[in-house]
Amino acid sequence: MPAANAPIASQVPLVPVRSIAVTGGKGGVGKTNLSVNLAASLALLGKRTLLLDADLGLANVDVLLGLSPQHTLADLVSGRCELDELILEGPAGMLVVPAASGRRHMAELQPAQHVGLVNVFNDLQRQLDILIVDTAAGITDSVLTFCQAAQDAVVVVCDEPASITDAYALIKVLARERGVDRVQVVANMVRNPAEGRALYDKLARVCERFLGDVSLNFLGAIPHCDWLRMAVQRQQAVATAYPASASARAIAEIARRAARWEPPVAPRGNIEFFVDRMIRQGAVA
Ligand SMILES: Nc1ncnc2c1ncn2[C@@H]1O[C@H](COP(=O)(O)OP(=O)(O)OP(=O)(O)O)[C@@H](O)[C@H]1O
Ligand SMILES: [Mg+2]
Numbered sequence: 001m002p003a004a005n006a007p008i009a010s011q012v013p014l015v016p017v018r019s020i021a022v023t024g025g026k027g028g029v030g031k032t033n034l035s036v037n038l039a040a041s042l043a044l045l046g047k048r049t050l051l052l053d054a055d056l057g058l059a060n061v062d063v064l065l066g067l068s069p070q071h072t073l074a075d076l077v078s079g080r081c082e083l084d085e086l087i088l089e090g091p092a093g094m095l096v097v098p099a100a101s102g103r104r105h106m107a108e109l110q111p112a113q114h115v116g117l118v119n120v121f122n123d124l125q126r127q128l129d130i131l132i133v134d135t136a137a138g139i140t141d142s143v144l145t146f147c148q149a150a151q152d153a154v155v156v157v158c159d160e161p162a163s164i165t166d167a168y169a170l171i172k173v174l175a176r177e178r179g180v181d182r183v184q185v186v187a188n189m190v191r192n193p194a195e196g197r198a199l200y201d202k203l204a205r206v207c208e209r210f211l212g213d214v215s216l217n218f219l220g221a222i223p224h225c226d227w228l229r230m231a232v233q234r235q236q237a238v239a240t241a242y243p244a245s246a247s248a249r250a251i252a253e254i255a256r257r258a259a260r261w262e263p264p265v266a267p268r269g270n271i272e273f274f275v276d277r278m279i280r281q282g283a284v285a
Contacts, residue, residue, distance in 0.1 A: 016263040017129065018151055020132050021135055021149075022035040023170060024163070025155070026160070026167070031137070032060055034186060035061065035133070040092050041248075041251050043091070044240070045259050049130045050087075050096075051095065051133075051134065053096070054117075054142065056107055057101070058101055064235060065235060072099050083124055084123075087126075091237045095128075107142075118271055118273055133146050133273075144173060147178065148180060148270065149272050149273050151261075153180060155170065155185050157186070158199070164202055168207065168210075171203075171216075179270065181213055183215070184216075185218055186220055189224040190222065200216075220253055225238070227246070228248075238251075
């Protein structure tokens with residue numbers, strides 16, 4: 001199996017990639033920490049994993065991992081470099097596409113530019129199994145487009161009323177405006193497993209009542225964990241720095257579930273990450 005970090009010759013058939021967007025509506029619920037550690041945990045399971053920092057204006061995947069990018073998505077957007085040149089290696093061999101922080105124009109891209117960012121992944125000549133996309137807070141066009149373009153949207157919630165209402169608002173807009181009909185839910189910073197389940201039930205009840213056409217699935221709960229905070233301080237992924245900690249074990253369990261999701265077999269006919277690989281695969285089959 002070729003390493004994920006090696007660019008490969010273009011004649012080698014590229015396998016389809018399962019893409020997973022991590023979102024939540026509300027700020028500070030743990031989207032970036034889940035993205036980073038889910039990507040690291042999937043890499044530890046042997047999945048060739050790429051993590052895209054899609055918090056375009058206030059990127060912090062690189063900060064969480066102690067990486068120093070030479071180039072970011074801002075350079076790609078301005079035509080100064082290619083996607084492949086942005087890629088850095090993170091823990092457990094996972095790959096990272098860093099974004100820029102404090103570049104306001106990146107937070108104000110046009111909808112067509114968000115579509116362009118999704119489509120540029122078609123040019124990537126790397127063997128990958130999974131793409132994780134860390135999205136910004138809110139329900140802006142970038143968040144909606146990246147969630148729509150991924151096969152799965154993972155919505156992170158925590159035990160705050162505003163987190164549940166924001167998650168509901170996001171799911172509603174994704175369903176009504178972007179045709180998303182399935183959402184995975186992760187409860188973060190819970191005090192015990194029952195609290196995680198109760199949070200999910202709360203969100204599922206309101207979605208069932210007002211958004212009958214969206215199906216929700218409880219993907220798991222992550223405890224509030226001081227080891228995770230310690231890893232953040234040390235700019236490391238808790239998944240690799242403290243693998244025996246409660247949060248790392250919970251995220252590893254979520255990764256095991258996500259690793260079993262089948263790669264996509266055919267394009268859905270709308271905007272989608274790595275759609276060219278699916279089209280080529282269909283043509284070969
Ligand atoms: N399971 C956890 N246990 C303890 N602290 C956590 C946990 N998850 C996240 N945190 C803390 O919560 C804060 C916010 O986390 P993070 O940056 O991942 O959130 P976010 O949703 O990506 O925020 P933003 O909306 O600003 O992008 C961080 O300080 C992080 O250390
Ligand atoms: Mg974040």
